[in-house]
Amino acid sequence: MYGFNLPEPIPQFALPLRSSDSEPIIDLHALLNIVYDRAGYAFAIDYTQAPIPKLSDDLQAWSQSVLQTV
DSSP, X not given: OOOOOTTSOOOOEEOXXXXXXXXXXXXXXXXXXXXXXHHTHHXXXXXXXXXXXXXOHHHHHHHHHHHHHO
16 A cells, blocks of 8 residues: 555556566556546546545645646
8 A cells, every 4th residue: 555645646656476577667647547538537527516525625725726727
């Protein structure tokens, strides 16, 4: 498990394989962005609704600033 806060990118991690194999670095943040774009979630999610669970005031302000830039 890798901890991160919502405003931060998801950390990359090495995927453990057999000891004789080199461990690839997985960029889960980039993968999720690709899935989000290809699945059309920007059109399917109503971002005017409050998220569940409710965000803290600081995270709510951050999310509003992110939504205003896209």
